Amino acid sequence: MRTGRPEASIAEKLEHYTPVPEAGCWLWTDALGHNGYGRMWLRGKTQRAHRVAFEHYVRPLLPGEVVCHRCDTPSCINPAHLFVGTLKDNMTDMAAKGRGKFQKRDRCKNGHPFDRVNSRGHRECLTCLRALWRAAELRKQARKRVGAVQG
Secondary structure (H helix, E strand, C coil), X not given: CCCXXXXXXXXXXXXXXXXXXXXXXXXXXXXXXXXXXXXXEECCEEEEHHHHHHXXXXXXXXXXXXXXXXXXXXXXXXXXXXXXXXXXXXXXXXXXXXXXXXXXXXXXXXXXXXXXXXXXXXXXXXXXXXXXXXXHHHHHHHHHHHHHXXX
């Protein structure tokens, strides 16, 4: 037997937003995940608010479909800012807008630039790799010296 009040309707749950007239976004004001996406408890599990909003205002999602943001604001639930695509579509959209995790990095974690000389066009730092190779070579030579002294 269930106790307490009945679960609110989807429409009532989707009322937790603040409109931003300048951008047209509807920013979710209830729970947010660590990544900034709105979250809500619905049908016995946590769901992303923008997906619930899309299904409520537009249409149900088919298997393999993801809901993407035109506005690139994770907490936005405005159905006019949401569109459906595949995961590949979402990644392509992210890359086209320069929002990828590593796209903005122009330096390695040690501060060396990712330029043509230092990276060969990849996100790897040749300066750091050379230092690792030198350290490995020095350890190898030290092991040989220790083995020669003991043997």
